[in-house]
Amino acid sequence: MIIQLETSITSEQKQHVIDKVKEAGYKANPVITQMGEYLVGIGKAKFDIRSIGHLPGIRDIHIVSDDYKLVSSKWKVEPTTIDLGDGVKIGGGHFALMAGPCSIEGEENIINTIDHLKNNGIRIMRGGVYKPRSSPYSFRGLGIDGLKLWYQLAHEAGIKIITEVMQVSQIEEMVDYVDIFQVGARNTQNFNLLDELGKVDKPVMIKRGISGTIDELLYSAEYVFSAGNERILLCERGIRTYERASRNTFDINAIPILKEKSHLPVIADPSHGVGIRDFVEPVALASTVAGADGVIFEIHTKPEEAFSDGQQTLNYWESARLIQKLNHLASSKELFGH
Amino acid sequence: MIIQLETSITSEQKQHVIDKVKEAGYKANPVITQMGEYLVGIGKAKFDIRSIGHLPGIRDIHIVSDDYKLVSSKWKVEPTTIDLGDGVKIGGGHFALMAGPCSIEGEENIINTIDHLKNNGIRIMRGGVYKPRSSPYSFRGLGIDGLKLWYQLAHEAGIKIITEVMQVSQIEEMVDYVDIFQVGARNTQNFNLLDELGKVDKPVMIKRGISGTIDELLYSAEYVFSAGNERILLCERGIRTYERASRNTFDINAIPILKEKSHLPVIADPSHGVGIRDFVEPVALASTVAGADGVIFEIHTKPEEAFSDGQQTLNYWESARLIQKLNHLASSKELFGH
């Protein structure tokens, strides 16, 4: 049960609603986000919403049978749009592309990428400055100084940036230099990190776990939302299966399923989803037709020299071709629109 | 190593080639199909193809480093077209749709379906008369009499039929009443069945195993080809993973990967691939954009009353809409063509 409260609700009125919810055998979780105020009632008892619907300070009440609540489309039917400012929007009909290197490698690499994005009309740049690596001896990224340089150069060029945050202590130092926080596939169920990202007013893109279920991804989004941040994107990036012909198995089913279950935008990551350069394009195109609100992919001037993930990274010529096809396709919704 | 032989080769010449191949430390497997004659050399020794290239009776020689040979695109670069006659073709630029009920249920069901297909320009009807069922107590299909009736009605209407063969002993009784034999996901590695299907001159569509790898699917096709039948289609129908939000996980990656590894046409089965009616359409569209040569899907006048698989079956209204979208999309190759 989700109770949306009026911004004008008094604390006495709020307490009264909480009392009524508890009386009905429900746990009442107050949620205050940058966009509104809610009570999330958790319980299994039968509940007639009319019994409290008339109380002052309540805007709306919804029964949500899913175990996740605030991210469910059963409550909020219209798709959510994430507005990054300067005309850059994702979701709700706004198709967004994000591209960049796996790891931010230095100034030249940043400038190269920005030029390529500008030449191709892309407004969001991806890149890692904190890199989760299986081996402790591998390159772990340029860190906060790399981020600051990147942010400065990107913003001068009118480009927004998305980058991975790996732990709670990084949030504060990063928050002024990111446009979207990314939660990586190894941190999808790092609940403390999700909780803390719920307390900042920057959008958060959560990648599906390495072998995470669709429901677990939605629960992780519920953590962020219920901690106060409604600006969430979901990302399908392939799952771990027995198949060895590709790096991961891109779960194309997940795109329409997530779009139906949730009001949040869904982004496809074909680079990790298939993990082989030649197949990034067909998987990106397929994701678009399946209903994705955007695509994130890895590019590099010389993929074979990239610090990481070279085998799944497009060169600029391939990137330009993909961008053109994706934009054509996304603007031909009459062919496949659902 | 694949050695294509001239049709005019004499038996002495052939023996001479075989001897040379064996001398080089290779096992020579003679293959005679409805389209040509080959020697498949299996071995690991270094081999200079020039040493036999001049021998009389040899048309062409190819080194194929894959473990499967005759189905590899390393040997045959141009895509294979399966011609069913009467202008019905699959692959090589011919996009084909196949639709019908999970199980053939009787005359009315057949006539209904044929009418729907004709109204929507579909030339191939799917349906099961021998049904593999987990439980021995479930409906196992109408059998050979159902097939004969179906074949007669379909052919009067100019419709080709594809249906599953479950065991060797069924081939002979079925062969005159099918246009394409289907090998089901539980039989992908039923090697005896594959061997025998290599001896008939009807196309064979092999479904990927329930948790089969892409390579295993290609090996299974190699069985059919090496036993004498070049007319093979490959079918991606979803794989078994841990995810429970869909019946199977449709492996969209497999479509471009199979297209690159093999010259054989690739068909997508979104009905089994996602297993939920509402998501059949986006997965079908995605498969098309990813490069599939066709789509096979389940339809029924009243899905909720279908003998089997109702939850993933489209009604005729949904089917008509999907067919229209698929045809539009397939004919807009400039948007996504690879």
Add this chain to the structure above:
Amino acid sequence: MIIQLETSITSEQKQHVIDKVKEAGYKANPVITQMGEYLVGIGKAKFDIRSIGHLPGIRDIHIVSDDYKLVSSKWKVEPTTIDLGDGVKIGGGHFALMAGPCSIEGEENIINTIDHLKNNGIRIMRGGVYKPRSSPYSFRGLGIDGLKLWYQLAHEAGIKIITEVMQVSQIEEMVDYVDIFQVGARNTQNFNLLDELGKVDKPVMIKRGISGTIDELLYSAEYVFSAGNERILLCERGIRTYERASRNTFDINAIPILKEKSHLPVIADPSHGVGIRDFVEPVALASTVAGADGVIFEIHTKPEEAFSDGQQTLNYWESARLIQKLNHLASSKELFGH
């Protein structure tokens, strides 16, 4: 619902029971095995067994809520013993070891193995004469002549044999030369093969499918039982997962789960279950402690020269050590008995 019938039941009495079952809204499947006669009622209506319990010709009635019936322990509580004659028994407290090469390679190989088995007190020899191989160009086994030679030598030595049958047409030629038919992991859901094996009076060991579920294995056993053959063994041989450090993931959980769900004996195959020689022993021992009724494993005088599966095959010294440990452990049930 399982209705056990008296052997003395008349056909009128039987028809009367069938009518009563149908009246209650159930489908009545008559089953005649080498051990008895049953009616398996399939339906969902409420049914009071007392309403027919008094009818003449009925020995016993059981409600079985599982979807599989005759193989369920909800009907038959005592574990089933498979008696191969000459004092060789499996299940019901009889712990059985089966060993031999992956492929039967010829007379010397057979004699070697038999000597080793006799020296170590093993009464059942495994080996393949029909080999399912991914590639059509691989060695496919010695076939029926190899089987006849093997059977003769084994029986002279008092050794029983278990070997894989791959297709229906092989059953008749093999039946006189096998003591246990094995159904391989690629044929677990080859329902025609299972049906036909239900019609012979030789025990059948069914391997779990390559990515088969526990329930699917039980359903496959139900095929054999319901077609007339009660003498069935279940075999856990590892499942396909994402893990690449072992060939398969041996599902140790499956052993106690199968033992609880079914009355049939459960055999462990650690050779395929882990696929690496050094780890066959610990997995075999673990299976025994988890409740397996027997262990089947691969041995060869020189594993590195075996025709197939050498990397998971024990040499005779390793085999002798394993046999000794398994027998010690199996006879120390007071340490772990459930």
Add this chain to the structure above:
Amino acid sequence: MIIQLETSITSEQKQHVIDKVKEAGYKANPVITQMGEYLVGIGKAKFDIRSIGHLPGIRDIHIVSDDYKLVSSKWKVEPTTIDLGDGVKIGGGHFALMAGPCSIEGEENIINTIDHLKNNGIRIMRGGVYKPRSSPYSFRGLGIDGLKLWYQLAHEAGIKIITEVMQVSQIEEMVDYVDIFQVGARNTQNFNLLDELGKVDKPVMIKRGISGTIDELLYSAEYVFSAGNERILLCERGIRTYERASRNTFDINAIPILKEKSHLPVIADPSHGVGIRDFVEPVALASTVAGADGVIFEIHTKPEEAFSDGQQTLNYWESARLIQKLNHLASSKELFGH
């Protein structure tokens, strides 16, 4: 390459060794743990260890071909023993049992459990005070106050405690009140957490990821070791597969494989590994025979009333029986010892 340094090495000598390693084309990672000092050389060039073996300050040099180094048994052949003090040891021949509730629920629950452990000779108690939960609305544990109470009561009773740490900021507040830090399956690749746990001198037990590979688990241990903490335990707790008859698939293969690849102790968690009360015992026994150095399992006076995981929790009677069997079995190494 691992270079063990003498404790007496001077900084000049150390620098000289580092220079030599770098000259050879290797990256030199200095590692200082509570037990010793190392240089881990990462590189692919050929390297003759004799070229530096004579340098002053070097105790020993090992080439380790695995990508993980310090946790590899290729370097350290003897198994590692974790000594918790007061005679409580794990590994190196010391078989250890750890039991307790899923969540620490309060004083009565703690006292109950301690009594049961003392009565059954168990020296290590498990329990969660910070609980990772899929849903943000679920009980998340008693937190630091619960831990302090628990630690006090346990230590008065001579019981050591193991509990999960979920994030870096908890380490400092927890460190004085834990005997073993546990890293949960959702945090196996939380590299920042692993890094920080490398800086404390308390043992760390790392659970295998929900679908983590064996190699990933070893890499995660390498993080802890290379950051300074050698006292590490590895825990197999089942992996996520398609099988639904059990909560997870316990990977029995992983136990001997981890024991062979690494010198670290391996603990089995059958409670999560199978997830069903009745099967915890056989899986625990099987793990012991497969070579585990200990078993951790969940117990509760009334499992059906436990705050979490009740369905896989043993009651005290079942626990006592399991402890007795495990101790008997572990002390009968002659039956299965590898």
